[in-house]
Amino acid sequence: MDDRYLKPHIVIGDLSKIHGLKNEEKILLGTDGSITNLLEILFGEEVVVETLYQEIIDNVNYRAVLLGVNGIPLIYATSETPLNLIDEIHIREKIKKDLLSADIPIGKILKIHNLETRREIVEIAVKEVPDVVKNKLNPKRIKIPQRTYNIIHKNKVLMTITEMFNLEDHL
Template sequence: MIVYKEIAKLNRIFPLLNEEKILLGTDGSITNILEILFEDACSVETIKQVILNNTNYREVVLKVNEIPLVYAISKTPFKNIEEENLREEIKKDLLSADIPIGKIIRKHNLETRREIIKIGIAEINSDLKKILKTSHNRLPKRTYNIIYKNKILMEITEVFAIRGKL
């Protein structure tokens, strides 16, 4: 996928803010971008979390100053983390604290890359509207993998609700 072309194509059918284009296309930390844009620390509110078949499923909202900005679903297959100590530390971080994934990666000094799989528009139902405190029926979204040692460390889908909040 050529990311800038996908964003340009999406922008023609759903006009995007420049900040949304950056969030959709970055191969860096969303947490860091939100902290820069909103000039404060990013926090995580976990909505739901469960481990099935040695894979952690986590639904969260990323917030700055209690403003909900991103709804994210992550899947972390623990079998792809070969080092046992690291696997247990990441599992502990995911389960015991509301830590953004970007900060978990930084904390463990992991050399990772992000591979964007899909960029599009999410249809927002009433439950998600409440969670994100938005009136928008459609918002930009993307799905990407975080790759560590040539294996998928996490698959993440994010819905961006920054419209009208900047």
């Protein structure tokens, strides 16, 4: 793995020079905390999650969501959750139920179930927007900030999440 991924400030600094990222975008790209919490602080409103797609295949939950504020879609996120990596059966079933039955942000699901986790950033980039994301976020830019990270629980990857940000148009 490239050492630069272990130092988000370097990667984000380089991307910012090339793409002119706003400070808020840099913070969201580099945080190892809750994106939902940061969005609520930035916009002063509760984040609403709209589940676009969800399916369990071979005990892995695949989910795509839009995170927005005041009807404005800000982030398109996908997640993969291998449910069998959650050791405690009762917690696994509750998390599975929350993922499947409600539009709850993953950070809030982890908090509800009091899971001690950490986030490990795998990739930070500014990339071309896939068509499915263009149709949901309607960005003005051809390329948008994106990141992929793992949520680690008991030294296992509990979830892998990719987020694509369209904040520039709304800040």
